Amino acid sequence: MNWQDLVFSIGNVCFLVANMGAILSPTQKPPRLSCTITAICLWAFVLTYASLDLWFSFCVGTLSASGWTLLVFQKRMDAIEYLDEVHKKGGSPSKNPLTLKDLQVAVKQMKKSRRRSCL
Numbered sequence: 513m514n515w516q517d518l519v520f521s522i523g524n525v526c527f528l529v530a531n532m533g534a535i536l537s538p539t540q541k542p543p544r545l546s547c548t549i550t551a552i553c554l555w556a557f558v559l560t561y562a563s564l565d566l567w568f569s570f571c572v573g574t575l576s577a578s579g580w581t582l583l584v585f586q587k588r589m590d591a592i593e594y595l596d597e598v599h600k601k602g603g604s605p606s607k608n609p610l611t612l613k614d615l616q617v618a619v620k621q622m623k624k625s626r627r628r629s630c631l
Contacts, residue, residue, distance in 0.1 A: 513568055520561065520569035524576040527554070531579045535586070539594045539621050544584060551580035594618070 554577035
């Protein structure tokens with residue numbers, strides 16, 4: 513492994529870790545267009561790593577690009593839809609009946625996600 517392989521690998525690990533919150537969150541997703549562009553660019557990088565025999569970067573980059581590709585296809589729902597779905601299953605995110613606090617949190621999340629989608 514040369515130093516370039518190490519630098520690219522560390523960068524891809526950072527992309528992957530930064531992306532985990534969006535992958536795991538039911539309501540906080542980046543806009544689909546941003547995810548698509550990022551995924552395409554990362555897959556181009558992965559092919560470039562392979563052509564340069566940077567195999568560790570290729571492996572880690574594949575994980576990072578896969579994460580962004582997964583985000584492209586994940587279901588988007590705002591906080592109100594999420595709470596409605598949870599309520600239909602018989603509870604709230606805290607396993608108690610829905611409360612005013614749950615709705616306030618949902619509205620805050622919805623406002624944040626709408627602001628982000630405008631960027």
